[in-house]
Amino acid sequence: MTTPKYQQASEHFLAQAGNELAAGDLPQASEKGWGAATQILKAIAEQRGWEHNRHRHYLSITSRLRAETGDGDIRRLFASASQLHENFYENEMQVEDVADGLADVKALIDKLLPLLEHQ
Numbered sequence: 001m002t003t004p005k006y007q008q009a010s011e012h013f014l015a016q017a018g019n020e021l022a023a024g025d026l027p028q029a030s031e032k033g034w035g036a037a038t039q040i041l042k043a044i045a046e047q048r049g050w051e052h053n054r055h056r057h058y059l060s061i062t063s064r065l066r067a068e069t070g071d072g073d074i075r076r077l078f079a080s081a082s083q084l085h086e087n088f089y090e091n092e093m094q095v096e097d098v099a100d101g102l103a104d105v106k107a108l109i110d111k112l113l114p115l116l117e118h119q
Contacts, residue, residue: 006043007116010036010109017102026098031088033098033105037081040112047117065115074111080104 001009017032041061045052050061062078065071084101087093093101 001042001046003043003046003116006039006046007113010039010043013039014102014106014109017105021095021098021102024095026093026095027088027091029098029102030084030093033102034081034085034088037078037084037105037108040109041078044112044115065112069115071111074108077104077108077111081108 013032013036017029017036020026020029020032038058041058042052044050044065045057045061050064051057052061058078062075066074080101081104083093084098084105087098087101
């Protein structure tokens, strides 16, 4: 995929997450939130030539972005996305917790979008 396609996928997944939350499907809302977070990370990594094809690369990407920007919230917000990913399998989060997690994913995306070099 290309950087713009990853960015579009991120936006699409975030919208789907909101729809799933509204429908009461918390596992699907959670997984779409995770997908939105990882796709924006892939967009940035693709642009910078960083590896991004394995789960373990996401922590590396967030660490590099924290070092680049000095913004520790990037890791914290991504940790919230990781909790959503776990909830897809465990389905133990309450609706308010999923909603908060999705808000964190939106905040992460808002922080990361300006880091993309628009072509």
